[in-house]
Amino acid sequence: MRDLEKIRDQIRQLRLGDDGEVLRRLRASVDLPRAQRQRARARAVALVEAIRARSNPGLMEVFLAEYGLSTDEGVALMCLAEALLRVPDAATVDELIEDKIAPSAWNAHLGKSSSSLVNASTWALMLTGKVLAEGGDGLAATLRGAIRRLGEPVIRTAVGQAMREMGRQFVLGETIEDAIRRGQKQAARGYSYSYDMLGEAALTATDAARNFDAYAASISALGPQCTSRDIRDNPGISIKLSAIHPRYDHTQHDRVMAELVPRVRDLARQAAALGMGLNIDAEEADRLDMSLEVIDAVLRDRELAGWDGFGVVVQAYGKRAAPVIDWLHALAVELDRKIMVRLVKGAYWDSEIKHAQVEGLDGFPVFQRKEATDVSYLCCARKLLGLSDRIYAQFATHNAHTVASVLEMAAGRDDRGRSDFEFQ
Helix, strand or coil, X not given: CHHHHHHHHHHHHCCCCCHHHHXXXXXXXXXXXXXXXXXXXXXXXXXXXXXXXXXXXXXXXHHHHHCCCCCHHHHHHHHHHHHHHHCCCHHHHHHHHHHHHCCCCHHHHCCCCCCHHHHHXXXXXXXXXXXXXXXXXXXXXXXXXXXXXXXXXXXHHHHHHHHHHHHCCCCCCCCHHHHHHHHHHHHHCCCCCEECCCCCCCCCHXXXXXXXXXXXXXXXXXXXXXXXXCHHHCCEEEECHHHCCCCCCHHHHHHHHHHHHHHHHHHHHHHHHHCCEEEECCCCHHHHHHHHHHHHHHHCCHHHCCCCCEEEEEECCECCHHHHHHHHHHHHHHHCCCEEEEEECCCCHHHHHXXXXXXXXXXXXXXXXXXXXXXXXXXXXXXXXXXXXXXXXXXXXXXXXXXXXXXXXXXXXXXXXXXXXXXC
């Protein structure tokens, strides 16, 4: 307990640490040889070139080739693809389409793609943008307004269908049953899934109860898929603490510990009984300290002894990521068990920066530059690979250089014929 408290103090002290100083400590604490970094770069270049050379790119690759995420149109498409599946009513869909499509310069992309489908979609999006565009007066404005009113249902149907095709690249299904069914093809190839449910933090007790029931139902639905004795080969699920308690805030500490811990413990016991993994998903920075307290309380449940499927998501853009990993390792040692750690770069950067500015804080809980986050991720990855006696590392990244770097760092590390980490 003393070691755990000491590390917790370090975590608290680093909350608003200076970016440069935090990075200097990180780089000094791990060994990333220059030759290894050069090999990682070469490996990443080869990986990207191999992907670009594929003769049968999927629809998503074709769209991204034309509408890069550095363009307004690319960002608009990604926002729509991710958001439309969660919009509850037609009126909101119309407003979202108008907001994201009308201002964009679609005509700049007309005829530029190698795909006739993408070019046709560009033409449709360009017309839609003109129909929805504001401005002008007189008869033209009146006609435009009439077309806009009459055309929105058609636009909603056409654009909605196109965006759903893209959204399926990110969302496996609207229900856990749909997701399992759509995942069967990849599961047959040896892949396993970690299921996350889209949704926001619970605002009411009713929301929290509904989310808890949905988590429990999803775990039950995944039970028949857990056929391996090795948890790593079975599907898993991620839960957000803020989704199952409406007052997940440090000002409600006593209530959170009394009400939330039993709920998480129940879900963990259910997952453990089925031999599957359960990850505690990432929250905003100001909830980190409380999250660690909840994790500590749940893991000390005697009924979970011997279960190695408990996982925690750690965000590398946070300045406290490295000591959080140290704390999790120390907790696993004290409880004599193994846990999983999913390393991500971060989910709430914009809001974390804005929140710190609104609060008038002296610094930020996250790194201000993406390069710093990338360095932090690699340092944390190296740390995780060195703690494999108690931690099963799960590296979640879309970045080719990060993937190549992890592979280079892990080269030669093997545990009874299989890797002691996975990519997600």
